[in-house]
Amino acid sequence: MFKSIFCGLSIFCLGAVARAQGPGYVFSEEDKIYQKVADVNIAYDGEVRSLSGLYSQGPVVIALIYTRCSGVCNPFLLQVKENMLVADSDERSRVLVVSFDPRDGSGEMRRLAIRYGLDNDGGWIFATTPQISELINSVGFNPVWDSVRAQFDHEALLVGINDEGFITRKLTGLRDFNAFTSLLRSIRNEFILSYPLPNENMVFSCFSYNPETGKNQPGTGLLLLLLPALLSLVVVFVLSRRHDRKPRF
């Protein structure tokens, strides 16, 4: 009995310690989904407006970048631009490009828009916000300043916001057109089927993906469903071993 309690407590404590040592940050596209984006003030075209004022006019796609980025921001914005050009006109939404670097001002953002040829496109807004911490916390984005490289360590994140301000979908990384259109449909409150692909952290996946054939095969997760019945058979076998030899009818 003492051993069981000791083992149980040890597992609990070790687990708690392991948890406490974690970074507390996950690159998960499910993080913050269906939560409301912070209603921050955003500055563009020489005016300061609220984000809620913007999304209440229609769904918005937020792209988080900074102008001095020497990494993913440029290819990321280029791909968003290309995807927007290819998307059906009735599916297109406004793209709000927000800098998360406090050094960026309206001048830098204006020059960025000109560089991409989007300065006169009504579908694109290049903005800054004095409340960037609130905004990035509310969407689950956590850039980390790397003082050696003088760059932010960050992922490319696209956040879909519907007309009520809820985050309906997030896309991390440079994503293909299908993923992009699924984001555009989701911010119009269309239900999008999704199923996370098996990855190395998902030990008991119901399917294993074969990249050579491109097909899913049943995985260990489905086999795990047999376990309760098998263990119950063992329990029944063990319990029935104590059957009294002498019938007591």
Added chain:
Amino acid sequence: MATLQLKKLTSVWIITILVLFVLAIVFGILMRFNQGNAIHLSPVGFYSMMTIHGLTMIGIWFVAGMAAVNFLLQRYIKVSAGINVFALVLTVIGVVMLWLVTFVGEFHTGWTFLYPLPFRGAWKEWATPLFLLALGVLGIGWFVWSAGMLFQIFRKYRPAQAFAWQHLRKGSPEIETPPFILISTVTLIGIITCLVAAVLLLVLYFAEYFSSGSFVNDALLMKNLTFFFGHTLANEMLYLGLASLYELFPEVSGRPKFKMTWYVALAWNCTMVFILTAFFHHMYMDFVQPFAFQVIGQMASYFASVPAAAVTAFSVLAVVIKNPIRWSLTNTLFFVGVTGWLIGGVGAVIDATISNNFVLHNTLWVPAHFHTYNAIGNVLFSLAFFNWAANEFGGKGHTDKFTRLKMTLLIIGGSGFVIMFYIGGAYSVPRRFNVYPQEFSSLSILASAGALFACLYLAVIVWFLVNTVNKCLKVFSAA
């Protein structure tokens, strides 16, 4: 002959369950009034209430069936009082933790806590681990209780005898298995199986919770395991109630006890096997679930329910048709309960049919059918046992001059309550909405009407509670 200790323990179970039942009904009524726009609960308040309403109802009617089977098993085998106390203590601790989690921690995933909802903390940070821990505490108590009873059954009956397999062969068997033993055995095995599924589920939840992202779960696996546990437990608690019916209904009606026959044996063996895969019918909307599982889900839903329902209905009708019956509150509750179970069961089988499910899924049809076979089905089986036991403990006869009035109010209240759900389901009103969407706002009157009928039902339950508690308390003053 039940010992005084067992009577006291059963009395504590009965009183606890009835008090929690009244509170859970009040939560249900408040939710329906909110949907009817008669009162205004905050969304968090509504969903916390919905969570604790579901958890409490499932929990109390499961332990009600267990307490009844535990008490009645004493007629055939020796049952352990120690394990009964252990289960009671852990159940009380688990329930207190769950109430704390929902009302203080604002945990509001619904009782099905579908993955990954518990990790999407729109509630206090401590609520998710405490919720999972509470389920673990309840699971341990109930597993030990179930295994303890099964152990005692197998001490007297070989497994083949407990499953009544000798009745499936030709000729008269040397040893007859009482129907109560068969149903208790198959049900306890089902309970153990679904509790093992619950253990797996909790282990996977805790593994992800403590892994800081290095271990993630597969949503499909978690949903399968959740319903393996949840759907199976919800059905097994119904079978516990039926075990009491098989044991007590003929007895209190003044008729000979039910005999084991080949079809009763076959039906309940079918139930034991097929109920373990019937939960697949909860996954019809999951497009990644292998299609074969969907088919198995539909077939198992039929094979698990129809044979047992048919033999039970036949057996009950054989008792009451053209026979003089001593009608009392106990056997009236049993009889009406069978009717409610069958009506709700038909609703369930309709919903478990794939093509229908695409229309009915997540509409009010779902709460309509499960409230039917619970509120005017399984609950009445357990109330029948409570009434019978209270009369045994209270030392009075089984006559109740208000039987007709109580049953009339109970049927009107219960039926009216579920009919409002069925009408809502027919109009595709979505379930689990704290306030109806604008498209259905004109139907919110149905929710308020349902709540009013539920108030009638509640009034009878409070009346029943007062009478039953008074009788049960007499056990404690007995020498």
